[in-house]
Amino acid sequence: MELRRRLNLLSVAIAATPLVLAACTADSKPDGRRAGEQAASLELLVTPADQARDVPISAEVGTAVKGGRVTAVRITDDKGNQVQAEPREDASAWVPSKPLQPRRTYTAEVTATTDAGKTVTQKTTFTTMPKSTKPAITSTLYFSNGRTYGTAMPVTVAFDPPVAKEARADVQRRLFVKTDPPQPGAWSWVADGSQVYYRAPDFWRPGTTISVRSALQGLPIGKGRVGDADRTATSKVGHQVALEIDNRTKQMSVLRDGKVIRKIPVSLGKSSTPTSSGKMVIMEKHEYTTFDTRGEPDGGYVVDVQDAQRLTWGGEFIHGAPWSVGDQGSRNVSHGCTNISASAANWLMGVTQVGDLVTVKGTEVTLDAGNGWTAWNVGWDEFVKGSALPVPAGLRPAPAQAPPPGTVVGASPAPVPSGTGG
Structure with missing residues (x-):
């Protein structure tokens, strides 16, 4: 597969096949002149520096080439x-497929070539x-191997x-996504640094294969911590599939491939524990779970529910609620969840996927x-503003246009925490 040149590897979507690690070219010519003399215009710098010590196990072999x-x-490692x-993708570095080992010595030989065929080889030996x-930052990759996800995942x-x-830039540089x-796409951080997301400008095309590597093991993160693990998934x-929930009509429209296949009456959060409006993604699916809100504001109850699909960390779910069937389609009585009938919830579990978009308005x-x-x-x-690294040219937002004369620009109200379960 050819490298997609227009992508900036700093926002990482590796599309190259593994490099063939070929033997290096000899550093002398038959006439006795050194390769560097024949290719005086060819410059090659390799990192880590030769004889470097205490190199992190997340190290890459960096290459800077001029004229070729x-x-x-x-x-190779110290055992050959x-x-x-x-x-x-920009050939700025070669990333080991697995973290290096502590207290080991490695040697990298790199050859660069001009268009005329002249070569130069540099060797560096370093010790990890x-x-x-140092304490590790615990990372969780919410993308598992061998699953089928929705187009908004x-x-x-x-x-x-x-x-x-x-x-964040150092961490983001070690997060890799390849699509086929x-x-x-691009990465974007939540303001507090607790999560980072990768998506494309549009939804994933059905049938796409997504391969992910979160290569954080041993990565220095700030002054006092390191990354915890190297994780991969495809x-x-x-x-x-998309769900559209309208508070005005108290109806949920279920769409598959853009067509409405069913409408379901709903009861949303009551005024003291309202449901959030916005674009969410199905995060989890449970045939059976228990909501325990004791100790939470407006909570204090324990209830068993069936066919529950999580939408927020704050506890908003779509789930079967036979106790509110009489209110569904007409009145909001929940603690922030989307209540539907038991039969509708069971049917919906067979239609949706983790990663499907849910829009509430x-x-x-x-x-x-x-x-x-x-x-x-x-x-x-707005999404790409959250990247800690430059966004590839083809994915950057269009230049901002000046507002028409007389336009009043204001801020949106601050979000209000949602209810938890119910």
Whole structure:
């Protein structure tokens, strides 16, 4: 597969096949002149620096070339074993397919070649640091292997504690997404650094394969912490399914591939515990679960529910609620959830996928950023502002247009926390 040049690897969507780690070209010519003399205009810098010590196990082999291009890379450990690596799309570095080992010595040989066929080879040998004693930032990749997801599924990585603003670029640089067929996207951080999302400007095309690597193990994150693990997953995108919930009509429209296949009466959150309006994504599906809100504001109850689908971290679900069937379609009585009949909830579980878009409109409060996977709750122009790295040229928002004379620009009200379950 050719590298997609227009993508900026800093927002990481690797599309290259693993580089063939070929043997390096000899550094001398038959006439006795050194390669560097024959190719005086070819400059190659390789990192880490030769004889560097205490190198993080997340290290990459960086290459900076002037007057040519990298044509061969070979990385070996101190036992002579070859280390597999893949190039970043801009060829700025070769990323080992697995984290390096602590207290080990590695050698990288890199060859660059001019268009005229002249070559130069550089070698660097470096030693990794001992196993870190710094506390790890726990990362969670909300993208599992071998699943089928909805077309609105954002690749989500969550962090505990949140990542400080000054460390986000380093973390983002180690998050990789590849799509087949290619569908470029970008990363965007929630303001507090607790989550980062990856999505494309438009929904994923059904049938797309998405491969993800969260390569954070041993990565220095700020001054006092390191990344906890290296995780990978590959899954597919299924049919386009969307749910549209209108508080005015108290109806849910279920759409598959753009066509309404059923309308379901609903009862949303009552005025003291309103349902959030906004664009959410189905995060979890449970055939059976228990809501326990003891100790929470406006809570204090324990109830068993069936066929529950989570929409927010704050506890908003779509679920079967036989106790409110008489109110569904006419009156809001829940604690923030979307109540539907038991039969409708059972049917809906067989239609939806984790990653399907759910749009709620017309309620008293708006969805808070980060309360769930809220990557679609803003437009693309706003979404890419959350990237800690430059956004690829083809994905940047259009230049802002000056508002017409007399336009009054105001701010939206602050979101109000949603209810929890019910």
